[in-house]
Amino acid sequence: MNHKDQLKIDDGNNQLKRDKIKQLKEEIADTDRSLNAISKISNQNKLNTVSSSHSIDDNHHQINNPSCIQSEATTRKKDFSFCHQQKSSKLIPKYAFGRPKPSLKESLNNRPPTILMSNQQNQKKIFFKISWTPINQYFCCCLIGHVGISNTQGVVYDFKNHFFIGADIGDEELRLFGRPTKDLYLELDNEEQAARLQEVLKNKQLMYTTKEAVVGRYKFLRNNCHHFVADVLNTFRYQNKSNYTALWVWKQTFFHAKYRNFKGCLRTYSTPLVLIVLGILFLIFFLIDHFLELGLLF
Template identity: 30%
Template sequence: MGEESLRKAIDVARDRFPLCIVWSPLPGLTWFVPFIGHMGIADSHGVIYDFAGPYSIGEDNFAFGRPTRYLQLELPEEISTEAWDDGVREGCAVYRKRMHNICCDNCHSHVARCLESMGYPRPLGGWNMIYLCFYMLFCGHFVNFKGFLLTWGPFVVIMMFIIAFTYMH
């Protein structure tokens, strides 16, 4: 499938993001550190799966609201859409048996496991939560301007208050 046809397949209004990693802000935490948020992965039909909590995989119900960012991955020739979907299913099966740990074994780790399971080409050092965090930060796309505002707006407002308060004294 060419990149152009995949881009057309993204349907933000229905939350369908085929072959994508998706991201949304975490209330409170993202307000202070805007590149930290909740991550999930979509199958070839665009249905989102996320490690929503201990022993829990969300399917088509993203845990912290609708995605505000996405990163569509290109399928290398050696990976079919069936292999992609199998990798997502395998990663989800593993994480349905895991306790959630915000710092060490979290939604980003789940996405990394799915990518490893499908054999998606690995970056140097393999897929992990740190790499995925910065991959989304630098290569991800906002779904729309509202997604941008939901991600960066609270941070900017907080910084403006801090700066104003600092200069008032």
């Protein structure tokens, strides 16, 4: 082998080495690019984490040290649910000093519904009611009234006259003596009792309106509207009792029933109050005239 052949072999080996080196450089460049991309992604994640932590710290600092920026307050005026105080480090809620008091009309009209009411545990309770209305235009006494009993839907059944049971709702409740002024709410346990109460009321309505039945004849002292309500409660066996009387109905409606509104309360006591005022004025004028005759005055 001469010198030229040896050079050719050396050149071929060097070319192979150069190709391998070039390939290794390309692989190293690809690896560097991938590492740079990974580092950029990790840096971006770190920046996001840091920015979120800074925002949380800023919010926490804003809560501990409240301060209102005018521009933010104006742009978010509707959604601004808290008011801040510059001098104090405490957060003052919007209703820290109590919610605004409702008007008299709103507070009086906020009476519980007839059918369902929710307690603090969000458990619905079923109610029916005994309604009471005064009959001052006839007896001038707030102690005497007309009563009716309703189902869970608010339909009031009342013993109005001979063989006549009314079943009215809304503006027609107890139309014989005007709309009721007081309601006594009684609680039921479940829907089955509500259905059974409706069945009892329907049966009593049919019984009292049958002209052959003795119970359908109205008597002021012995068989009136209070007796009808007590009869329904006894037949229904409310709270597993069957000893309800007209006196019990009168006591419950007089002492425990709640007035619907101020107008109803005024209508209940208006006639007795007028009579009392007139009696006092008559007594004063009588005493003045008597003292004038005796010469004790002037």
